[in-house]
Amino acid sequence: MMNRSLTRLLAAVCFVVPVAIAGETKEAVACGESIAFEVDPNVLLLSQAESALQSGKPRSAAIDALKVFPNIKSVKLGSSVLLPRAQRIVALAIVRTDGLLTAGKVFSASNADERRQNLEWATATLRRLSITKKNNPSADTDLGEALSCLPETQSEGLTVLDKLARKDLVTSAHGYAALARLRKAAGDEDGSAAALKKYEAIAKKNGGKKAPAVAAKKDGVFST
């Protein structure tokens, strides 16, 4: 039983959780984004990128987002209303590839240092978005997920996700997967199992069958 749970847990924490969570419309029912699609194709690109991210294709998501902001690391903050969306996509793509995102010269992961730098950028970016959005569980869940990647921030990640979970406000399956992993590492077996149960409840199924949580992790450098 324990082994089975552990297997599921490990599966949940690896690179990509090929599930989609957030609902997103390509064509709005009334107003909103669909108008902007016509006005600015970059909105469409970002929407596609979000869909890709939700469908477990972080690399594809990042590439689309980087088409809109090729120099995403150096773009002046506040220069575009689309920037926060693009930054979130790329940052989560990095987190969900465990830092192994390579995209031109902007992001490479040929060694452990670069991989760490990627994760540090992603964490810093999601932290800033979380601060900007203030009291936003979705942004905080993203941050918690990112914090779970690096050993030195895992304790903070556990605090962030725990606080959200107490109010039933973790907004993604990835967030619950990270929480399950962090609780497990902290010796909280019951809490880990509870988070895993929530993960399973909100992880998107494909064709009625729940998608496998993840493939095995390739590299344990940053795992707990």
Next chain:
Amino acid sequence: MTCRVGEPVLIANPHPAKPIRLSGVLILALCTLGGMGACGDAKVDSGATSTSASGVSSTATPAVSAVNSQSPDPKRGAALLTKFECWRCHEGTTKASTIPVAAPVEPTPEAMVKADNQHCFDCHRRIIAGSYKAPKPSTTERWKKNVEALVHVPSLTGAHRRFKRSWIEGFLAKPHDLRPRLSPTMPKLPLSPTELRDLAAFLVPEEKPSSPPTITKAAVAEGRALFENKGCPSCHFMTGTGSLKGNPAKKADEKGLSDAQRLAPDLRFARDRMAFETIVTWVRKPQSIKEDTAMPETPMSEEEAQKIATFIIGEELSPIEPQKIPTRLPVLTRQVSYEELKNKLFNKICWHCHSDADYAIGDGGPGNTGGFGFVPRGLNLAAYDGILSGSTDDKGELRSIFEPMPDGTPRLVAALLARWKEEAGGEDTNIRGMPLGMPALSPEDVQLVETWVAQGHSPD
């Protein structure tokens, strides 16, 4: 707003970033500040044979007034027009009163673009006219069907010439369905008693004393005959008085109604809304009171107008029949998907007010970033993770929208049920009914939501 992004380096972008027009969040919380449409009337002095109008309107006023000892301030009321964003739904805000008021929207280009996208009805009108940009023609056609009954709202022009201050105060305190053929109704805004008084004082800075005639049954009967012969019932209902000759009794969702028919108020409330003398003038020369009214001018003498006004204020009315609150349906046994709810409700209705600023490229709507005088609640119903993010309570603390209310009903479902109660003339003091100011969801739609929540509100 200019959106400049970095130069392409390694990844080609076929669509270089260009200025982004605020697409905005269309705010569907539709207001129908009652009383702006057509006829009205005066309250009859005691001793006359007339009855009070409704039991809905004038009864709400004394309680509100009783708590106020400070004099109402019309100038403060003018500022409230902006605070409560009356312009999001109503035209004529700058012509509503004799009290000078700055334009509710600052005339800066940015503000004008924002306002343009935040005016619910203007947006709907442009969709109907085909001038609102949509991704493809089929989308426009679909939108047209959605907003067909959502393009009319009474303007506030000349409110000071038309209404009784007491009626405005009471109506804003407890809005009710005033116009039978209009789908939206005035929502209950978070107005304090002082704000209610100030806003009413702004809209009606001065009231002339009224001297309604002595009412007899014969005079009322004569007025009724004239009312029918002049064709008034072709637009107006007067509930509580039995069937009127020539009244087509069309409902709100029927097609082919004229602007005048859509906006025509139920005349049972007219005696609470207008003074006798105002009704007489209104019946004869409506545009002399409100230049943009849809009410047509019907040829008649002053004497005929007085007779009709006598009928309007003096007709004996049966009490308003309490509306039945729909029966809550049991949770379904079949699986209800998020996709189903998203297409049918969340991204069709809810997101007009509960969106995400980053996605709407404007603001998140009154139910998210605040508006209509409501504090920001941070609720985004336009995306699954937004729904899971919950909202903030009065203390600014986050809470899940699935958390149970005291009776065990999930908060999200409770808001939908509260709207049923509001439409039936009641109120749930624990939660505001949703959708705000819009027709309540059907029992079947509420059942879908309740089932999805009960099944674990998964993204599938």
